[in-house]
Amino acid sequence: MLDELFMNRRADFPAKPTELRVQRNTTRNAALISGNLVSNAKAVASGVSARVYDRGVYGFASGADMSDESVKKILAAAADNAVFLGSRAGNSVGDLPPLAPGNEKTAKIDTDVPQKLLLDFAKELDEYIAGKYKNLSGRSVAVNCLDMEKLFMSNDAGGPVRMSHSLVPRAIIGVNLTVNDADGAPVSLGMPYGGYGFFTDLFRQPSQLYKDIDDQFEKLMQKAEGVYPEAGYKKVILGPDMAGILAHEAIGHTVEADLVLGGSVARNYMNKPIASELVTLVDFAHTALGGPVPVPVVVDDEGIEAKDAVIIENGILRSYMHNRFSAKKMGYEPTGNARAFQFSDEPLIRMRNTAVLPGKSKLADLIASVDDGYYLVRTGNGQADTTSEFMFSVTFGYEIKNGKLGRAIKDTTISGVAFDMLKTVDMVSDDMVWSGSGMCGKKQPIPTGMGGPAIKCMINIGGR
Amino acid sequence: MNRREAAEYTLKALKKAGAQTASCRVTDGYTEELNSEAGEFSLYRTLFDSSLSMYAVKDGKKGTANLNSLEKKDIDEAAAGCVAAAEAAEPDDANDTAELIENKRFTDGVLEADKNALFDGVKGYMAELKDKYPKINLEQFIAKYKKSDTVFLNSKGVDFEWARGNYNYNSMFSGHDGDKSTSFNGYSADFTDPRQNFMDIGNNRMVIEDTLKQFDPQPIDGKFVGPVILSPECAEELLFYALMIFAGEANLINGTSIWKDKLNTVTSHSSLNIASNPRDSRIVCGERITGDGFEAKDTDIIKDGVLKSFILSLYGSKKTGNPRSANQSFNLIAAPGNKSLSEIIAGVDRGLLINRFSGGVPSANGDFSGVAKNSFAIKGGKMAGPINETMISGNLEKLLQSVVAISKETAANGSCVLPWLALDGVTISGK
Structure with a gap:
């Protein structure tokens, strides 16, 4: 009909x-x-x-x-x-x-x-x-x-x-x-x-x-029975849930081409190193690593066949996410990222399934390598800036003392500047977990997928 | 069908399907919207929509359905689904709709769009930015006229009509100077006169000029506990969180609100007066009809530090045994204090002026933490430069008890009227 x-x-x-x-x-x-x-x-x-x-x-x-x-x-x-x-x-x-x-x-x-x-x-x-x-x-x-x-x-x-x-x-x-x-x-x-x-x-x-x-x-x-984390700049392991929101909020938004045109920090870094060589980050269209993704997009809401956008390849910024207009204006190919939430919404450049790719280390080895830090497991929400300064809430995590998990921690927040923080990544685990419950806000809400392995890095943590 | 016919038809359809108590709200909406991206006009939109929300109680059990069609067959289907959903639920004596008190017709704002004035207003805003503030990069500007006509009817004879129309803009910008850039900043406002200078609505010009002072930010050195001054925009967000968590319906029903037994007792500093006043003249098209069908009225929430009202619907009121709130608008109005902002800053030895809070939703006990964005250090009573990578944490309940000062100046953005609030006891930590 x-x-x-x-x-x-x-x-x-x-x-x-x-x-x-x-x-x-x-x-x-x-x-x-x-x-x-x-x-x-x-x-x-x-x-x-x-x-x-x-x-x-x-x-x-x-x-x-x-x-x-x-x-x-x-x-x-x-x-x-x-x-x-x-x-x-x-x-x-x-x-x-x-x-x-x-x-x-x-x-x-x-x-x-x-x-x-x-x-x-x-x-x-x-x-x-x-x-x-x-x-x-x-x-x-x-x-x-x-x-x-x-x-x-x-x-x-x-x-x-x-x-x-x-x-x-x-x-x-x-x-x-x-x-x-x-x-x-x-x-x-x-x-x-x-x-x-x-x-x-x-x-x-x-x-x-x-x-x-x-x-x-x-x-x-x-x-x-947990403790408040000690506020400050700490060695942490971000679990897959946290790595996923990092990929989405802290990097993903800065490389949406409309925000790049608006002045995002990413406009200065195409083909330049912005992360450790261990970091590869992709916005997947409809399948990833041979499996399904949480929000498959085959054709976007402008009629473009959706393809994967490899944002960071071994630490180098390689791509933005585009709609037809930004692709034309900036001289790139559209990536199929234009999506609308309601019938009454115009398509905007939106992420689909954004993930840090797995590395080669074992999670147990990541934990064992931290003398004094935190393993941050669950997040509630996150926000990021066009400077790549981000904030994520942490709703569950543990202390790490002498290479072993310690007491659980109470709610806190982590923050950093992603383009600096990603350079501190020195281990990436070899597993990968998707989260399919994300709802991104940018004029309109939209369902998104995000995922990743565990990554070890330095980060600013709130607390007492 | 027109909206009144649709509303009347809906009530009948719900009763026919077996509802003993029912209500419905039918709204015709119309929007004209102008968008610019990266400093250039990009999109003009015209939106027409209708929405119909229906509520049914059968044998004490409730169901809800929403649709955006006013066609009989769609209403029939939705009404049958609504009552079927109710039949599948558990009975609850608290399920109810408003009693008839007095039926009214309301009209607020401007009921005709002036799209040329809207365009000229945005064009003027963009031109003034380029001329007076060339280092400001306008990332996005969305200006709109929004009109809605609503009919609310229920099975107890409540019959309201409400026509309203107003303009709104949402501006997002950042400072750029060579390779340097600031965090993004923004301002939004509701208003009724599209021929006024958009830049001079509420605090917008001050927020832009503040942004130009945010190049070369530095993290705070170390960690300390001290006072913070919240801008009206930042205060709005943290007050919203505090009231949702301590006085809001979900946590009161759940029994997890730490204020659940504190109605009419002291919860906050005696200088704190916060009202939710949708009928205040500075509020643009504020709430007229509550979700459950009462006429919305103004109410104090905190008066001289005493909690005077929770924010409860009829259902929440019956579930918790506390009075229903006079509105559910969050049109927050805080009484001004007796010091100027500059006097308040002069009184801070070491602390922050926080213009924007980027943080997680605070815990049920009020603990919060997040990043101070677009913010400044204060040292020795003087502004001491912009900050970044600086986190703040504390407890919202304790914060409301630790008011140091409230500014004489207030900012009205059409939905709230708030002063600057100086509050003590915040953990401030740098990198």
């Missing part, structure tokens, strides 16, 4: 490079706080958007109504907006890199999950936690599912037609546990489970998570 909608509208496309996208985001959630159902909802946001390129700028329009008449109006409004802006403030960037003809299709799958299934799953998990761990002072279980389905068509200014259909599902269960420490102060530890896939494929029965939750509880108890 959507194919027909597109083909019927082709005649209404203006004689300028034009994109039409139909999108439907379906979210479902069920959340229990200490057994109380605080959220029990399904949301559907669907609609159509058009974007027209003219004189170096874009006009865009969107609406929820997908009738023929509405789509015609949206195409016309996008063209009018391009004229409005192009006539007042056009530029000389010129024609965009061409699109290859094609029509990729993802198999259409019925994504609807009965709300009861989610509720029963969350409730059973909650009952397991409440029944087994009596000393918790608080707990929450939140199921969140997001299925993004997109149908895209571009006329590429009257040239070949590029079409594509994609469906990217994600299902995550967040479990947060709280106990009071010896002083009566609440100490929490949250963990996300799941990632790419439909809920019913990822979560067959609550008991499959019991072992993970037992482990989470054990870590929480270690944390409740």
